[in-house]
Amino acid sequence: MGKNTTTSSSSASPAGGSGGALFKTKAGVIAATLGSAVGLGSIWRFPAEAQANGGGAFLLLYLACVLVLGIPVMLAETSLGRAGRADAVGSYMKLAPGKHWWIAGALGVLASYLIISFYMVVAGWTLQYLWDSISGALYDGAVSESALALESTFHHRMERYIGSDMAPLISTFVMIALNAGVLMMGVQKGIERASNIMMPLLFVLLLIFSIYALTLPGAGEGLEFFFRPDFSKITWSVAANALGQTFFSLSLGIGILITYASYYPSSTNLVSTSVTVSVLTTFVAVMMGVIIFPTVFSFNLDLSQLRGTTLVFVTLPEVFSQMPGGRWWSVLFFLLLLVAALTSTISLSEVSILFVQKRFRRSRVAATLIMMCPLFLFSALCSLSFGSLADLKLFGLTIFNFLDTFTTNWLLPVCAFCTVIFMGWFAPRGTLRDQVTDRGTVATRLYPAICFIVRWVAPVLILVILITSI
Numbered sequence: 001m002g003k004n005t006t007t008s009s010s011s012a013s014p015a016g017g018s019g020g021a022l023f024k025t026k027a028g029v030i031a032a033t034l035g036s037a038v039g040l041g042s043i044w045r046f047p048a049e050a051q052a053n054g055g056g057a058f059l060l061l062y063l064a065c066v067l068v069l070g071i072p073v074m075l076a077e078t079s080l081g082r083a084g085r086a087d088a089v090g091s092y093m094k095l096a097p098g099k100h101w102w103i104a105g106a107l108g109v110l111a112s113y114l115i116i117s118f119y120m121v122v123a124g125w126t127l128q129y130l131w132d133s134i135s136g137a138l139y140d141g142a143v144s145e146s147a148l149a150l151e152s153t154f155h156h157r158m159e160r161y162i163g164s165d166m167a168p169l170i171s172t173f174v175m176i177a178l179n180a181g182v183l184m185m186g187v188q189k190g191i192e193r194a195s196n197i198m199m200p201l202l203f204v205l206l207l208i209f210s211i212y213a214l215t216l217p218g219a220g221e222g223l224e225f226f227f228r229p230d231f232s233k234i235t236w237s238v239a240a241n242a243l244g245q246t247f248f249s250l251s252l253g254i255g256i257l258i259t260y261a262s263y264y265p266s267s268t269n270l271v272s273t274s275v276t277v278s279v280l281t282t283f284v285a286v287m288m289g290v291i292i293f294p295t296v297f298s299f300n301l302d303l304s305q306l307r308g309t310t311l312v313f314v315t316l317p318e319v320f321s322q323m324p325g326g327r328w329w330s331v332l333f334f335l336l337l338l339v340a341a342l343t344s345t346i347s348l349s350e351v352s353i354l355f356v357q358k359r360f361r362r363s364r365v366a367a368t369l370i371m372m373c374p375l376f377l378f379s380a381l382c383s384l385s386f387g388s389l390a391d392l393k394l395f396g397l398t399i400f401n402f403l404d405t406f407t408t409n410w411l412l413p414v415c416a417f418c419t420v421i422f423m424g425w426f427a428p429r430g431t432l433r434d435q436v437t438d439r440g441t442v443a444t445r446l447y448p449a450i451c452f453i454v455r456w457v458a459p460v461l462i463l464v465i466l467i468t469s470i
């Protein structure tokens with residue numbers, strides 16, 4: 001084990017391009033990992049899931065899943081990445097030479113690549129909505145209408161925009177280019193620096209919104225909905241949703257954490273990093289609940305509208321149009337969403353970029369171009385599947401929905417299952433222990449519990465997710 005840690009820094013740099021290939025500071029490690037985790041998953045999907053699954057009951061289940069499953073699985077993944085000091089495929093190869101475990105890593109690379117193909121499209125929408133909030137186009141003529149008229153105006157706007165071909169395509173392409181720009185600059189100068197700037201911004205925006213939401217008249221009712229658990233709402237499928245949300249929001253199961261942990265300095269304490277990232281991600285998700293529910297209650301909007309794309313692209317613009325200074329709130333909100341999406345797409349893209357860089361010995365810039373260029377095509381197909389290609393169906397789903405379903409319901413649990421089984425049972429003896437207990441007596445005391453979860457609890461729970469999605 002020790003040998004992995006010592007070879008790390010030297011083996012990490014050859015194809016590293018500019019900026020070195022380890023994160024430079026502790027804050028950078030946290031900011032980058034947190035940036036990956038906090039994305040559309042916590043900001044947007046979480047409140048919608050909470051609404052659909054009984055508010056407070058879902059929140060409690062989610063907290064339990066993060067604690068019992070999220071943190072240990074995160075530790076398994078980061079241990080694998082830091083011990084392997086390579087991309088998702090290479091890390092398995094290094095720890096299990098001559099075995100077929102690398103296939104699990106390859107599935108992770110595939111999953112992350114397919115996920116960015118559709119995630120970029122949604123990120124593109126947020127960019128467009130930000131732009132339209134700044135220019136005012138989003139709210140043109142929508143200020144003095146009745147509630148019903150407002151809703152249909154924004155619905156219509158969203159459908160017209162998403163369903164058109166050119167406009168969403170352009171914003172998707174801009175997002176891909178933005179990602180490529182950051183990623184080309186390398187680990188420290190690109191990913192770490194971007195995260196160090198964007199994450200504090202995200203927290204400031206979040207704080208501003210929560211203060212505003214909490215001071216709205218009627219906020220208490222919304223808070224009560226969000227925090228009061230109704231245990232009768234808890235069913236197997238609600239529990240499975242909470243598990244799925246945990247994987248989604250903590251960026252587990254698709255090679256992201258293997259990749260990022262390969263950039264963690266050997267001085268990084270994996271336990272405190274995983275706990276900090278999980279706690280902060282959960283904090284962001286909870287704050288989003290604290291922002292969204294009081295707002296929706298205060299403006300007397302229909303809770304059922306919180307589902308899917310409607311929440312962000314219809315309900316919230318409706319709220320902003322009624323608020324004093326709403327247009328500027330709208331700018332801040334879409335900026336928040338864009339920042340969250342950008343740091344997540346960066347991490348999703350990095351999985352395949354490091355893969356190409358290491359496996360095919362390419363420079364950072366070449367690897368970025370090799371992986372990001374085809375993305376223009378894949379994302380375009382996803383984007384057009386709301387427009388001209390809406391009738392093109394795979395297994396009865398549009399391209400976008402097919403990729404979304406296939407990756408989150410199938411590929412992700414399969415990859416996560418392989419990771420915990422590998423780290424629990426097949427990695428060289430002591431790999432998990434050495435990485436986890438590296439420094440700190442607390443970690444040493446917690447190790448037996450972590451090991452038990454990685455070996456037994458996590459695989460069983462992941463199988464439950466898989467089975468429920470069938």
Ligand code: TRP
Pocket residue numbers: 036037038039040041042115119247248249250251252254344408412
């Ligand atoms: N964690 C990020 C988010 O919540 C990105 C992400 C990680 C993701 N894993 C995912 C997105 C799986 C979709 C599916 O947005």
